[in-house]
């Protein structure tokens with residue numbers, strides 16, 4: 354029996370790569386498999402949580418049982434979905450509500466519409482927050498094309514260049530907008546793990562960060578295994594923890610347990 358450390362908690366997780374359109378048939382992306390995020394979603398459900406998994410790109414992994422899955426493509430779409438999920442205003446959650454609980458009358462304000470870039474400025478406030486925990490495992494593309502071409506780009510020129518602009522930092526945006534959320538980040542580093550982890554913990558105002566050493570060929574990215582070092586925000590007074598190489602499912606179970614224990618402190 355798995356301890357229900359996350360019972361009654363709502364967890365929003367981002368997973369997979371993001372896909373940034375160049376034109377209607379081409380895109381920029383990365384090799385993220387989404388496995389760590391899916392494993393975490395499963396582990397959080399097993400620990401008793403309600404889980405919403407926001408999946409970027411074109412991840413074909415099966416959705417773990419009991420998880421509400423929302424597919425998006427780009428970083429901008431992922432940010433909007435993350436904000437709406439954390440606030441409980443995402444259309445997919447309203448549908449679920451109605452399916453699960455026909456008899457209840459919902460009198461909270463859903464707004465007129467549930468999607469689109471124009472709603473970024475009307476981001477929800479802390480008052481209507483429904484999530485307790487936000488975990489960012491997604492490998493968000495750092496840059497996107499300034500503008501996707503409306504038509505397929507023709508190969509008429511010998512050389513071409515793309516103009517790229519920086520994507521929003523989803524984790525930092527959510528964390529800064531909602532200080533009461535328990536926020537967990539991931540980091541892939543090749544050196545000075547502790548130094549960079551502590552830097553991100555502070556810069557993105559995280560409660561916890563899990564880092565893996567991507568210079569090792571046997572773990573991370575497409576692999577089924579992972580090994581991690583976990584750091585906590587100073588206020589928890591908690592030493593960093595080392596999770597030895599194990600399956601991503603096993604690592605995810607350990608991380609879910611750590612999140613539950615830290616949250617209860």
Ligand code: C5P
Pocket residue numbers: 367428489490491492493494495520521522523524525537538539540541553
């Ligand atoms: O800064 P760096 O990309 O190394 O940070 C990694 C962490 O930040 C991961 O948890 C990742 O999911 C999150 N992230 C994000 N949005 C970005 C870049 C990173 O949510 N644009």
